[in-house]
Amino acid sequence: MSQSLRMGVVGWGGLFAVVWGVVIGWAGRGTLGAESGGGSGEQLVPLEIKLPRPLFQGTPKHIKPAPTLEKYTDKPRPPLMVPPGLKNLALKKKVTSSDSEPIVGELAMVTDGDKEGSDGSFVELGPGKQWVQIDLETQAEIFAIQLWHYHAEGRVYQDVVIQVSDDPEFKTGVVTVFNNDFDNSSGMGVGKDLEYIEDYRGKLIDARDEKGRPVRGRYVRLYSNGNTSNDLNHYVEVEVYGKPAS
Numbered sequence: 001m002s003q004s005l006r007m008g009v010v011g012w013g014g015l016f017a018v019v020w021g022v023v024i025g026w027a028g029r030g031t032l033g034a035e036s037g038g039g040s041g042e043q044l045v046p047l048e049i050k051l052p053r054p055l056f057q058g059t060p061k062h063i064k065p066a067p068t069l070e071k072y073t074d075k076p077r078p079p080l081m082v083p084p085g086l087k088n089l090a091l092k093k094k095v096t097s098s099d100s101e102p103i104v105g106e107l108a109m110v111t112d113g114d115k116e117g118s119d120g121s122f123v124e125l126g127p128g129k130q131w132v133q134i135d136l137e138t139q140a141e142i143f144a145i146q147l148w149h150y151h152a153e154g155r156v157y158q159d160v161v162i163q164v165s166d167d168p169e170f171k172t173g174v175v176t177v178f179n180n181d182f183d184n185s186s187g188m189g190v191g192k193d194l195e196y197i198e199d200y201r202g203k204l205i206d207a208r209d210e211k212g213r214p215v216r217g218r219y220v221r222l223y224s225n226g227n228t229s230n231d232l233n234h235y236v237e238v239e240v241y242g243k244p245a246s
């Protein structure tokens with residue numbers, strides 16, 4: 001059917017109805033995408049994260065772009081949509097580490113709620129591959145993990161691997177929710193996630209699986225293996241957003 005004939009048959013009223021239908025359709029899809037997820041029909045809300053003040057401005061110039069590095073932007077981060085009522089379960093919880101005697105600071109700084117990031121508010125762990133581990137004290141449904149390694153300058157921390165388990169030794173039932181060790185230099189498998197440049201926004205990780213279900217576990221372990229400025233490992237704060245498992 002030619003375009004002119006179609007216009008003759010459908011008419012302007014029909015065209016208007018088609019256009020309006022498309023508009024309504026878009027609006028409908030937008031609402032669905034924004035307000036429900038995981039097939040549960042539960043209304044979702046933006047995850048509220050209180051960010052510290054920025055300690056530097058502009059794009060860090062000393063780090064070369066790479067296919068394995070997320071492109072840096074200072075645009076606001078899109079909100080993460082989650083079920084209402086999630087809490088930072090990590091706040092003030094006990095932290096252990098592969099380095100039990102940090103070079104600077106204390107392990108408790110990882111979960112003390114201070115994320116300002118200047119001198120005196122980060123813990124520095126020894127060189128090479130190190131981890132910190134947070135005990136949530138009960139099995140939890142974890143939707144998101146927000147972390148700041150260090151944000152006084154733009155750095156990339158290497159081999160960032162984040163795992164959740166009910167086993168404090170991380171030998172059984174381990175779920176990896178983030179891994180950007182693209183060349184498996186830390187020996188825990190090749191990671192598909194991108195490296196990223198640290199700033200005051202830290203890194204927000206969606207811990208849900210491909211079906212939108214939260215990951216379950218009592219312990220969260222975070223690995224790193226030095227950074228682009230030195231071979232040490234740092235944490236300003238780690239937040240774990242979720243709720244106690246039902």
Ligand SMILES: [Ca+2]
Pocket residue numbers: 109110111112113114115121236237
């Ligand atoms: Ca802190």
Ligand SMILES: [Ca+2]
Pocket residue numbers: 158159180181182183184185186
């Ligand atoms: Ca690596």
